[in-house]
């Protein structure tokens with residue numbers, strides 16, 4: 001049974017309803033009473049919430065994902081994919097899980113480490129595999145190779161070497177299944193987790209000693225028209241901070257289809273990295289737009305005492321649907337004595353990235369070639385195309401020479417958001433809908449705006465295919481996983497000038513079945 005209703009955030013803790021003598025029926029009618037009750041329970045700060053949205057009941061304290069860290073240069077982990085029950089507030093559904101958990105382990109490694117991940121497929125009826133999203137690692141063999149299919153009852157041993165020197169730097173990444181046609185269902189079911197390359201404090205020494213918080217955002221299967229949004233597998237968790245305290249927040253949309261705009265009333269974020277790529281200097285943001293796959297690392301400062309709602313901001317995604325109403329997805333509680341070593345905003349914004357930045361090289365590189373990638377779909381949206389074709393796992397759509405930097409224009413003919421994601425390398429966004437953009441950091445996933453009456457949606461990016469570790473065959477696609485599964489994915493092969501195309505080695509090695 002679910003208490004998600006069209007216009008309200010989930011009303012979850014039964015105990016408050018019990019205290020109020022309200023049964024589980026008639027909850028919508030009781031919402032106003034509940035909000036007043038929260039005001040009584042939590043004091044004047046809660047008025048902020050009550051004024052915002054009804055039925056925004058704070059849940060439990062935000063939990064930390066369990067972690068598996070590398071030891072002596074190796075991260076050993078086993079991920080077992082299997083069905084399992086998921087309960088999110090009052091919403092329960094049959095999930096597809098890693099190690100039985102909707103919040104599987106956060107993997108933490110360092111540059112130069114090797115990930116040794118055993119993937120066991122205990123799903124009864126579908127293949128799966130693992131993708132290491134955002135990592136500049138090899139796409140071949142038993143590394144980050146999405147052409148591996150691990151069938152039910154089989155297991156596969158991934159060995160992913162993170163170069164000590166190269167394009168890959170410290171930052172926030174994630175892992176999820178990428179078996180073509182299966183990704184959406186599996187990620188919606190719960191199969192995705194965080195992946196961190198440690199060392200961000202070497203880029204921004206101010207991070208040293210700060211409390212680190214993860215906000216791993218997921219969109220479970222819809223309950224009718226209602227879309228629950230979970231953070232670390234929790235509905236509307238409470239995040240504690242002291243007034244004036246700095247914390248290091250790491251937000252990742254590791255969901256399947258979700259595009260969200262979010263904000264915290266009265267609390268800006270000082271963004272230091274996007275998709276694991278540092279900014280030259282922090283940027284103040286009062287609103288974030290995160291499509292599935294995108295991440296933000298940010299410093300925050302504890303606001304004055306009180307409660308602050310993290311809410312979604314309605315926006316037009318699909319032209320044929322009314323925007324989803326705002327919902328509260330977390331509650332920030334600022335309380336306790338004012339932090340003694342408080343840092344003013346100006347000091348955060350005055351930080352400068354230590355060391356060279358890949359973005360400078362990308363910005364100044366000569367463009368070796370331009371390409372156009374056009375997104376479209378059938379009118380009933382059961383098939384999605386790139387350049388009029390659906391994904392063909394045995395083909396190659398683009399061949400790129402290692403060392404080249406290219407400019408790709410993604411054109412969106414559909415009246416809904418898509419996104420552009422490419423494996424193994426980040427890119428620089430230079431233009432959105434024909435308007436020049438000055439980006440302070442690289443991305444690996446970025447929304448492609450919908451077509452409107454004003455014209456087609458366009459995104460222009462500059463992609464460096466310059467790291468020798470990425471030689472091989474890999475994919476680019478829309479990261480709304482349902483679109484990707486329904487065809488909106490293409491294959492690029494990066495070839496070094498010395499070698500000819502090696503389809504055998506890159507494409508068909510390492511199948512998980514005998």
Ligand SMILES: [Cu+2]
Pocket residue numbers: 417418419478479480483484488
């Ligand atoms: Cu899409």
